[in-house]
Amino acid sequence: xxxxxxxxxxxxxxxxxxxxxxxxxxxxxxxxxxxxxxxxxxxxxxxxxxxxxxxxxxxxxxxxxxxxxxxxxxxxxxxxxxxxxxxxxxxxxxxxxxxxxxxxxxxxxxxxxxxxxxxxxxxxxxxxxxxxxxxxxxxxxxxxxxxxxxxxxxxxxxxxxxxxxxxxxxxxxxxxxxxxxxxxxxxxxxxxxxxxxxxxxxxxxxxxxxxxxxxxxxxxxxxxxxxxxxxxxxxxxxxxxxxxxxxxxxxxxxxxxxxxxxxxxxxxxxxxxxxxxxxxxxxxxxxxxxxxxxxxxxxxxxxxxxxxxx
Amino acid sequence: xxxxxxxxxxxxxxxxxxxxxxxxxxxxxxxxxxxxxxxxxxxxxxxxxxxxxxxxxxxxxxxxxxxxxxxxxxxxxxxxxxxxxxxxxxxxxxxxxxxxxxxxxxxxxxxxxxxxxxxxxxxxxxxxxxxxxxxxxxxxxxxxxxxxxxxxxxxxxxxxxxxxxxxxxxxxxxxxxxxxxxxxxxxxxxxxxxxxxxxxxxxxxxxxxxxxxxxxxxxxxxxxxxxxxxxxxxxxxxxxxxxxxxxxxxxxxxxxxxxxxxxxxxxxxxxxxxxxxxxxxxxxxxxxxxxxxxxxxxxxxxxxxxxxxxxxxxxxxxxxxxxxxxxxxxxxxxxxxxxxxxxxxxxxxxxxxxxxxxxxxxxxxxxxxxxx
Numbered sequence: 001x002x003x004x005x006x007x008x009x010x011x012x013x014x015x016x017x018x019x020x021x022x023x024x025x026x027x028x029x030x031x032x033x034x035x036x037x038x039x040x041x042x043x044x045x046x047x048x049x050x051x052x053x054x055x056x057x058x059x060x061x062x063x064x065x066x067x068x069x070x071x072x073x074x075x076x077x078x079x080x081x082x083x084x085x086x087x088x089x090x091x092x093x094x095x096x097x098x099x100x101x102x103x104x105x106x107x108x109x110x111x112x113x114x115x116x117x118x119x120x121x122x123x124x125x126x127x128x129x130x131x132x133x134x135x136x137x138x139x140x141x142x143x144x145x146x147x148x149x150x151x152x153x154x155x156x157x158x159x160x161x162x163x164x165x166x167x168x169x170x171x172x173x174x175x176x177x178x179x180x181x182x183x184x185x186x187x188x189x190x191x192x193x194x195x196x197x198x199x200x201x202x203x204x205x206x207x208x209x210x211x212x213x214x215x216x217x218x219x220x221x222x223x224x225x226x227x228x229x230x231x232x233x234x235x236x237x238x239x240x241x242x243x244x245x246x247x248x249x250x251x252x253x254x255x256x257x258x259x260x261x262x263x264x265x266x267x268x269x270x271x272x273x274x275x276x277x278x279x280x281x282x283x284x285x286x287x288x289x290x291x292x293x294x295x296x297x298x299x300x301x302x303x304x305x306x307x308x309x310x
Numbered sequence: 311x312x313x314x315x316x317x318x319x320x321x322x323x324x325x326x327x328x329x330x331x332x333x334x335x336x337x338x339x340x341x342x343x344x345x346x347x348x349x350x351x352x353x354x355x356x357x358x359x360x361x362x363x364x365x366x367x368x369x370x371x372x373x374x375x376x377x378x379x380x381x382x383x384x385x386x387x388x389x390x391x392x393x394x395x396x397x398x399x400x401x402x403x404x405x406x407x408x409x410x411x412x413x414x415x416x417x418x419x420x421x422x423x424x425x426x427x428x429x430x431x432x433x434x435x436x437x438x439x440x441x442x443x444x445x446x447x448x449x450x451x452x453x454x455x456x457x458x459x460x461x462x463x464x465x466x467x468x469x470x471x472x473x474x475x476x477x478x479x480x481x482x483x484x485x486x487x488x489x490x491x492x493x494x495x496x497x498x499x500x501x502x503x504x505x506x507x508x509x510x511x512x513x514x515x516x517x518x519x520x521x522x523x524x525x526x527x528x529x530x531x532x533x534x535x536x537x538x539x540x541x542x543x544x545x546x547x548x549x550x551x552x553x554x555x556x557x558x559x560x561x562x563x564x565x566x567x568x569x570x571x572x573x574x575x576x577x578x579x580x581x582x583x584x585x586x587x588x589x590x591x592x593x594x595x596x597x598x599x600x601x602x603x604x605x606x607x608x609x610x611x612x613x614x615x616x617x618x619x620x621x622x623x624x625x626x627x628x629x630x631x632x633x634x635x636x637x638x639x640x641x642x643x644x645x646x647x648x649x650x651x652x653x654x655x656x657x658x659x660x661x662x663x664x665x666x667x668x669x670x671x672x673x674x675x676x677x678x679x680x681x682x
Contacts, residue, residue, distance in 0.1 A: 072569075072572075072573060073572075074569055074572070093577075094572060094575045094576065094577050095575035096575075097573075097575065098573060098574050098575030099575070101573075102573065103569075103570070103573040105567075105569060105570060108566055108567060108570055109567060110565050110566055110567075111429040111430070111431070111565045111567075112425075112426075112431070112565050112615065112620035113615070113619070113620055114562075114565060114619075114620050114621075115619070118562075118619075118620075118621065119566070122562065122563055122566060122574060123574070125559065125563055125574045125575060125576075126574060126575040128559065176574070
């Protein structure tokens, strides 16, 4: 075993070359993770290529976040190997890793009253002392504009709403300008507009030659934006492929243990909805049973009598 | 494609307005930082002159300044006109003030670093047992009457035990090459409890005069500071401050939390160990001669964070300056509040710091964003 002594001010970090589209930038082979006695991931094999947006979906507890944490090195593997840019992840030092992949966690709390601009600027930390540092201001401004937090730049991060924090944190991740983007449920606290904004930015990022791995719960978002979808079930990779291949009613209904319909939008996109019963709607004591387009027969069931208008 | 082309000008606009904002937003904070440093520096110099001037022997301000200038070869103002004026200044007051400045700076910086490392605004050097460890060393030395290093025996043992306790807390909390904040704090609690018991035992076992010494050591005082002592403490503190200043940017990143900091390239474990070691060095050397002085490390960084913002690159030097200023004032008060009595400075800082801290909490909680 060799011990390398790295000084805190070491600056000879190897910056990444921009990958070519289709290059395998992240490869997981037979990755297993156990937390305590419980096997959370079992033999997951996955390759992520430059230029694609890969959506990671699956029910709660399927191991999506653990998989992401394994990729980031926060969770030790019990078996298998993860390689980044063709080398085992352990070869890179922490700064070199930060130059290669940026990570957005589900929620980020900031201890002290840093402004949004301070936070986004922190994303530039891996590039301190490199030639890239010259572009810091432009990159930070651009990242803030892209995620629509420019107006919040001087606000204290901790005073923002959940969705605004999510955008500010995403902005920081973009400012890191790493070729691999790992996002853990980035859209959770966001409104529809910003959910779409985030996925669109993710797509643009992928189109520019980067690789984006995003955990999403909204299956229709995965269907609409992802190049490929990885479906996890109880720690195993159940299916991997294009949205059309993976997001089928049979597979989804089985994995989520809940009836799920997959419809086609006239535009060609997939619409994924849980199979739901038609409920009797109680509106101010008047119950309407929606049928077809929702405008259906009305019946007053408030007290079982039939004195209502008809 | 059309989406991209319609977006581009919009984004350029964003950047342009943003650049304008940047200019507007950056100016006041930089101005504020400069003003804060200037005000604190001036206040510190004024305070040093005032403190040197007043006491049992009153030496007018101009004579204090004159005496300093004479020393460096400028004979512009006259030195002290009274007998023993120069001796009082250079053998008693100046070393004492210098010690207060050095110790205050060390404690201020150490407090700021601890808050950053623990990601908790309530953390202070005492959390990892520096002060209580030092007190164990000091009281043990006093009880045993050891003199293997002459008058430096007690400070030396205080320093070694303070440093050793911190390292012990770190190593005890470490498991599988990693530490967790909660484990560190709880280990600190346990070690502090043991240290408290040892101090109590030493106090109990000591004869009356040694008991007084033990008790007074724990209340802190700059009484009897000498240049020789300052010369020992100052380099340690300077080294400690230089180390933590190199960590400033990484401490900023740590505010995002441990994992996000790691994702940004920070070796969190190494940062934590180096920072704790530097804090132990700063605080152990600060308390070695002066005894325990609490609340400086808690109040000073808080107050300055409110004024300057949380960035450590300015907060650390500002905390040094602020701590120095606070302890110079506190020591002046300790010397002069009651004639012919030298109050324990630790008592004073706690007496003033406690309510002040409470006020700070009330104030910052009522504003958005919680902790300031």
